[in-house]
Amino acid sequence: MEWMRRWQVALAGIGAVCTAFTNAIIAQMDGDALTVPDWNLAFTALFAAIGLFQARPNSVSSQSLGVK
Numbered sequence: 001m002e003w004m005r006r007w008q009v010a011l012a013g014i015g016a017v018c019t020a021f022t023n024a025i026i027a028q029m030d031g032d033a034l035t036v037p038d039w040n041l042a043f044t045a046l047f048a049a050i051g052l053f054q055a056r057p058n059s060v061s062s063q064s065l066g067v068k
Helices: 004-028 041-055
Strands: none
Touching: 004 041
16 A cells, blocks of 8 residues: 555644644633634645645655656
8 A cells, every 4th residue: 555655744744733723722712812723724734734645755656656
């Protein structure tokens, strides 16, 4: 399976999403009206993680994936 070769990159994406959404949720639920969650950062991390899930490691050649 190809995704097994890029588990480090996927783990970085999962970590980024978890961190961003956890911080936003904590800011939303803390009871302080002056605390504003940064949902833009959370969704930016989500889209960056999607890109990381699609990334391939440098050790995998384009030819082995069928790309010319």
